[in-house]
Amino acid sequence: MQLEHNFTVDAPIDSVWKALIDPERVAGCMPGASLTDVDGDKFTGQIKVKIGPVALVYKGVGTFIEKDEGAHRAVIEGNAKESRGQGTAKATVSMSLKDEGDTTTATVLTDLAITGKPAQFGRGMLSDVGGKIIDQFATCLSKKLAESEPAADAEETVPAAGEAATAGSSATSTVPATSAETQGARGGAVAQPQDEAEALDLMAYAGGSVLKRVAPIVGAVVVGAIVFVLVRRLRH
Template identity: 35%
Template structure:
């Protein structure tokens, strides 16, 4: 399953580049994620907690970071398992930074590939998961923006709220509502199109 997302951070590129090298700090901006230990060479052990209705999973595993300063891009890769739901996850996400707004802000482009197995794999449908990932990207960007202080040398430490479980229920409801809105919009366009066709035919009959 491939996921592509883009968001902006209201800080200069050089600062965002430095911040994204701090894996524990970045993990604190992702709901449900915590890091346990450093293994060296930008590799860490950690967990991410997920709640879907009555299902609660806690994936434990390892994450690593590789960066290319010449291209302002990096790759995060990780895998984890949850014994309670017999589920496993594997992901690789590459990000690339671009300066925008005359260097006052930074655009972050993310291309990720995620695979799920086990009980939670049923939530891996592309339409829903893409909507969820979009909302997660917005939450991550908001957390990252709020935790970067106005002082270039000082960063606000992640709060304990970031360690809470990633509540898929809320994201899923939002994703489903967005899908319902798209379906209704499609139906309205279809009905409008048929209405125009009927009126056109009717007009022709009247002229005859």
């Protein structure tokens, strides 16, 4: 199935682009997801999903197959398998950014093939759920980028070691921790283990969509129960 979503991030296009092609910066904004390894354009991780009382864990691999900085367009291929079942998910995701000045709009096209329990939702509901998840992702990313700007400004104002020596200063400049962590993570495992991600509750995100589909069934059950009680009373 093919899905299309759009979202807006409150940050300039260059900042958004750099974040979106860096899995370590954006993984924490995706509900239920945690990153375990980054190796160049390839990354691995897992996502926890809940469907009512049923908990599922998908483990998989994602690969950037295209990164066009000039056009601000990236394409990712991802494959995941349920760790304790036969469910699978395969997707090709194309992301395109558009400069809107102080904000950036993004279009996400997803070619998705999914098997197992989540497949029962159908295209319409998956699109609705996906839209809500992406909205949350965009809000989180906007907040992250807003918080990183002061840190970037502070880094630029730190004098170089030679300049500090020339000025006779005894202070030594240090590389910000965020930069050191990023450099250490490029070659493999994520530098610092992420907190255990909370499971993505699909039923909670589906909300009204699920209720609309379930309501007629629930109504029929309730009516049936009332009729059953009345008949029993009339017989007695």
